[in-house]
Amino acid sequence: MKLSKRKEKILKAVVEAGMENGEPISSKTIQEKFMPDVSSATIRNELMSLEELGYITHIHTSSGRVPTAEGYKKYVQELMPTKKLTKKEVAQIQSNFTNKLVNLNEIMTRSAQTISDACNYASVVYMGGTGAIIENIKLVELSSTSKLVVVVTDIGVISEIVSLENTSQKDLEEAATILTKLFAGKPIEALEEERYLISQELIKYKELFTKIIFAIAGKYEKRPQIAVAGKEKFMDYPEFENIQKLKNAIKLVDSDEIINNTSDGGEDVEIKISVGDNDLSIVSATYKLKGNKTLSANVVGPVRMDYAKAISVLKEVSDTIKELTDKEI
Amino acid sequence: MKLSKRKEKILKAVVEAGMENGEPISSKTIQEKFMPDVSSATIRNELMSLEELGYITHIHTSSGRVPTAEGYKKYVQELMPTKKLTKKEVAQIQSNFTNKLVNLNEIMTRSAQTISDACNYASVVYMGGTGAIIENIKLVELSSTSKLVVVVTDIGVISEIVSLENTSQKDLEEAATILTKLFAGKPIEALEEERYLISQELIKYKELFTKIIFAIAGKYEKRPQIAVAGKEKFMDYPEFENIQKLKNAIKLVDSDEIINNTSDGGEDVEIKISVGDNDLSIVSATYKLKGNKTLSANVVGPVRMDYAKAISVLKEVSDTIKELTDKEI
DNA sequence: TTTTAGCACTCTTTGTGTTTGACTGCTAAC
DNA sequence: GTTAGCAGTCAAACACAAAGAGTGCTAAAA
Numbered sequence: 239m240k241l242s243k244r245k246e247k248i249l250k251a252v253v254e255a256g257m258e259n260g261e262p263i264s265s266k267t268i269q270e271k272f273m274p275d276v277s278s279a280t281i282r283n284e285l286m287s288l289e290e291l292g293y294i295t296h297i298h299t300s301s302g303r304v305p306t307a308e309g310y311k312k313y314v315q316e317l318m319p320t321k322k323l324t325k326k327e328v329a330q331i332q333s334n335f336t337n338k339l340v341n342l343n344e345i346m347t348r349s350a351q352t353i354s355d356a357c358n359y360a361s362v363v364y365m366g367g368t369g370a371i372i373e374n375i376k377l378v379e380l381s382s383t384s385k386l387v388v389v390v391t392d393i394g395v396i397s398e399i400v401s402l403e404n405t406s407q408k409d410l411e412e413a414a415t416i417l418t419k420l421f422a423g424k425p426i427e428a429l430e431e432e433r434y435l436i437s438q439e440l441i442k443y444k445e446l447f448t449k450i451i452f453a454i455a456g457k458y459e460k461r462p463q464i465a466v467a468g469k470e471k472f473m474d475y476p477e478f479e480n481i482q483k484l485k486n487a488i489k490l491v492d493s494d495e496i497i498n499n500t501s502d503g504g505e506d507v508e509i510k511i512s513v514g515d516n517d518l519s520i521v522s523a524t525y526k527l528k529g530n531k532t533l534s535a536n537v538v539g540p541v542r543m544d545y546a547k548a549i550s551v552l553k554e555v556s557d558t559i560k561e562l563t564d565k566e567i
Numbered sequence: 568m569k570l571s572k573r574k575e576k577i578l579k580a581v582v583e584a585g586m587e588n589g590e591p592i593s594s595k596t597i598q599e600k601f602m603p604d605v606s607s608a609t610i611r612n613e614l615m616s617l618e619e620l621g622y623i624t625h626i627h628t629s630s631g632r633v634p635t636a637e638g639y640k641k642y643v644q645e646l647m648p649t650k651k652l653t654k655k656e657v658a659q660i661q662s663n664f665t666n667k668l669v670n671l672n673e674i675m676t677r678s679a680q681t682i683s684d685a686c687n688y689a690s691v692v693y694m695g696g697t698g699a700i701i702e703n704i705k706l707v708e709l710s711s712t713s714k715l716v717v718v719v720t721d722i723g724v725i726s727e728i729v730s731l732e733n734t735s736q737k738d739l740e741e742a743a744t745i746l747t748k749l750f751a752g753k754p755i756e757a758l759e760e761e762r763y764l765i766s767q768e769l770i771k772y773k774e775l776f777t778k779i780i781f782a783i784a785g786k787y788e789k790r791p792q793i794a795v796a797g798k799e800k801f802m803d804y805p806e807f808e809n810i811q812k813l814k815n816a817i818k819l820v821d822s823d824e825i826i827n828n829t830s831d832g833g834e835d836v837e838i839k840i841s842v843g844d845n846d847l848s849i850v851s852a853t854y855k856l857k858g859n860k861t862l863s864a865n866v867v868g869p870v871r872m873d874y875a876k877a878i879s880v881l882k883e884v885s886d887t888i889k890e891l892t893d894k895e896i
Numbered sequence: 897t898t899t900t901a902g903c904a905c906t907c908t909t910t911g912t913g914t915t916t917g918a919c920t921g922c923t924a925a926c
Numbered sequence: 927g928t929t930a931g932c933a934g935t936c937a938a939a940c941a942c943a944a945a946g947a948g949t950g951c952t953a954a955a956a
Contacts, residue, residue, distance in 0.1 A: 264948055276900090277900050279900050286950080298948095299905080299948080300906050300948045378717065380719060388715060388726060390728070399724060595918085609927085625919095626937095629917090629934085631918085631919070631920090901952100905948105906950100907949100908947085910944085911942100912942085914939100915939085915940080916938085918937090
């Protein structure tokens, strides 16, 4: 339903007051600050109407109005001005990505930290879709007793030392070739599937393969990769002064709940906003990476978060990541 | 100064009451719980005496006694019973280390998490002394355009992909040999020293070397390696309900202050306890690793922490780490 | 029909005084 | 040296009043 211009203006005032300090705002203050041309009584009438529509509410009879989650939603969808980041802010974000990052895990960690710092809210970045896909397996001789197993995946390299005696350089090479042939293109979990352990191709290198599995096991996450940053930022907002609420917020960020909440994303960055569940709001930017993966960057903050800024930051970071991952080797 | 047996008993009662719930204890309660054979008046006299000695104090005239930092120290040094971990607790700790861990960084992370979970306080584990020492550098061909740089150090393996065309397998091997010869035994920071970049030995592989440096830069920490776990555990204790105190505690744990606070450690595990600075207590276990490194595992918690348990856990974990690192390849 | 002034009403916040109860500290007797 | 007993202190809990902020409603003005 379309609101009148005046109602929009008033709702905007209530929401923005809420965003600024989390405090209720009164009809008188609205009048003084935003609409000196009508009386506070008129504004009161409008406020009552907005309250009936469910956009704002009262804590008690004689307190000012605060926005409901619905009100925030309306604001986000229709009233919010877009916010352009300052050059300085963009530069600040970019500066975190100057190093040539090819390792996707690292990109995620860096992104989470960057987003959290830029917005001053917590941030969760995770990768969905297919997990790490094996590209190449190499075995390198370090000494007569120890070899290095290197598993190259599309999101990074896992390398681990194994102790292995009496294996010639030639054997290593052959084993690596077989392993690569067998596992290239498969998800990394495949390494742990029983059927390969007893397969014909690997029978000759069974001991070696067992050691490799043992070394690599647990070095990768089976679940979607996830990076969290800025959990302590919640402490900057009075709505989390209550230690229980703080705990809940942090728990949510650490849980899988956020992950399960997102769409698959399209080619382009898709912004989704969830307002007010569990006293938290989440702005998420999701899009497809190559290799059937999805990247989702999220800002998690109080309901009165600066949505416009969160969106701008997510877009900026997403664009940067896109550039980085597109020119990936 | 040596306290009388009775004073010791009373001080012990005051400290243990403080540990249990952080609440003051009254002369009457002490009498009822611990010394029914003397009157509360007698206990009051003793309490006054202990107060004069600086071991306990008053919040206000009519509140019970709480221990001072001095009192906690006295308790820790002279009155505390040693606490043996239950079999279950030991098993729980051990279970975190069953995987064969050879990467020191990983051991540290795992240790911090284990300690924090076992004690329910925050934990900081860090390595001092010399940083990572290069053991071996390998260059592996992945494809015609991309190669893998592997730097094996005594605390773990760093591997990174670099894009590099027109380099033959032979060149790679030769370059790796030269690099290993040049850098083996040197700290990893040496890779970034200018003088090597312009050195005679590397002149032929300057481009390759530059790329390697670029790829590896920032993958290791120059500062002592550090692992922190369980910051959120502070929230379980009412003394940190005040958000400012919570922030301070977390800030301290994230800062370098704890690191700079420890001795070099000896061959054996050396336990050090610091009570009550900034409303926090730290129990640290430090000892030498091979390769001139020092490992320090710390429990950081409220002043009323369970020191005996912290010590037991640190000892258990330290022993486990020692075993792991001694049999390192 | 919309806007406004004005007033009654509600509820929080702040302040004040009172009571209760938990302790201590002291004194005098044991 | 120990104890009983009592006065004194202070925090915590409660009740009450006053002040202030803000609304909702009504009736009049535009």
